[in-house]
Amino acid sequence: MNDSPVKAIAFFLPQFHPIPENDEWWGKGFTEWTNVTKARPLFPGHYQPHLPADLGFYDLRLPEVRQQQAELARKYGISGFCYYHYWFNKRRILEHPVNEILSTGKPDFPFCLCWANENWTRTWSGGSKDVLLEQKYSHEDDIEHIHSLFSAFRDPRYIRIDGKPLFLVYRTELLPDPKKTAEIWREEAIKNGIGDLYLVRVESFVNNINPETIGFDAAIEFAPDWANLGPRLFRTELLKKISNIGLFPKVFSDNQVVDYDTLATSMMRKKKPDYVRFPGVTPCWDNSARKKKNAAIFINSTPDKYEQWLASSIQRASSFDSKTPKLVFINAWNEWAEGNHLEPDQKWGHAYLEATFNALNDPHKERNTLRIYPNPLNIFHYLRYLYNRNIGWRLKK
Incomplete structure (x- = not known):
């Protein structure tokens, strides 16, 4: 159990059961596991594929799976x-x-x-190319939408802040008039006996918007913060030219490879905003299982490094004033095709869950300092690549 005054909430992806739309777009029986099992290592030391351990390749239609997930999360201190x-x-x-x-x-x-x-697009990017399902916003739809959520908001298990149901929006910047949408949602909730809402915007692509200016209560750091990744490894013009003649794997020029230490440190050093922003952390990130080009791959993550980052974020949340909820958001519980999951895998077992528990219950313990390589070329990784290649590693270009 978690005795910490700071509560950790983990994002949860429901795409682990077949639906007719995915059958049509991606093939019969498609789930997130389809992408996960296709992943392969792209360079020496690249951890792929991420394969589940305790829970196996589960189907979220099964109640026993959902029960096991909740029990596992509760055991290691996740609050919701x-x-x-x-x-x-x-x-x-x-x-x-x-x-x-x-x-x-x-x-x-x-x-x-x-x-x-x-x-929803074929590129998994949420952009405008090859759209499978398009968002069409209107204030009439705002009313329909919030009414559809009332049964969830009324559930006694639903997380509330000062009695207000907590509702997040991933990209408020896509809403034509987010302030009006927030006003409609609040009015309809109050009118229907729900009471006021606690609305939070996720800082995923557009940061530093004061949520109060759009009628929201707070923001959440999305991890990774794409504006604070640190230097990409092996992305110099020289190495691009070397890649083009086959002397260096094109994976580094075709994708964004970043050291996990750099990401964690960059996010921990972010300036404190003048609004409420809940810290966000990720145990790892690697969406090369989904994207064959321009994937974001964070290397060298370990449970110890994640524990340090999480502990730092917990200390930050614990310093909030008495009126501010003490929350930390973890990305994610089960984003397997993006390589960010607390659920046990075959490489680390329960290590990331144990790190979560340790950080929540003793955030002030002295921990090792995250290391940043000062040279964006990261010579250590370059030499390791050459060594592995010389002993027989073959990379697909």
Whole structure:
């Protein structure tokens, strides 16, 4: 159990069961596991594929799976899940797990929702190319949308801040008039006996927007923060030329490879804003299972480094004034195809969960300092690459 005054909430991806839309777009039986199992290491020391341990290749339609996840999270100090919620003009997608949680009352574990309000595209980027499902915003839809959430908000397990249901929006900058949307949501919630809402914007692509200026209460750091990644490894013009003639793997010029230490340190050094912003951390990140080009790959992450970053974030949250909720958000519980998961895998087992527990229960313990390589070329990694290549490692260009 977690005795810390700071509560950790983990983002939760529901895309681990087949749905007709994914069958049509990606092939019969597609789930997130389809991408996970296709991943391969792209360079020496690259940790892929990420394969599950304790829970196996689960199906979220099974109640026993959802129960096991809640028990595991509770054991290691996680205070709740934040389920991604998908709404496209009265159309819900991947709603089955949350519907079952609401209808059965199980598992008995706190939760909240985050509206992932991007377009669905074939590039997994939420952009405008090859759109599969498009977001079309209107204030009429705002009313329909918030009404659809009332059954969740009324659930006794739903996470509340000062009695207000906690609701996140992944990209408020895509809303045509976020302040008006927030006003409509609050009015409808109050009118229907829910009470006021606690609205939070996720700082995922556009940062440093004071949430109060758009009618929201707070912000959450998305980790990784794409504006604070630190230098990319092997992205110099010289190495690009060397890659083009086959002397260096094109994976480094075709993707963003970043050292985990640099990411963690860059985010910990961010200036404190003049609004409420909850810290965010990630145990790792590597979406090369989803993207064959321009993937973001963070190397050299370990449970110890993650524990240090999380402990620092917990200390930051614990310093909030008495009126501010003491929350930290972890990305994520089960984003397997993006390489960021607390659920046990075959390489680390429960180590990341144990690191979470340790940071929550003793955030002030002395820990090793994260290391940043001063040279963006990162000569250590370059020499390791050459060594491995000379002893027989063959890389696909």
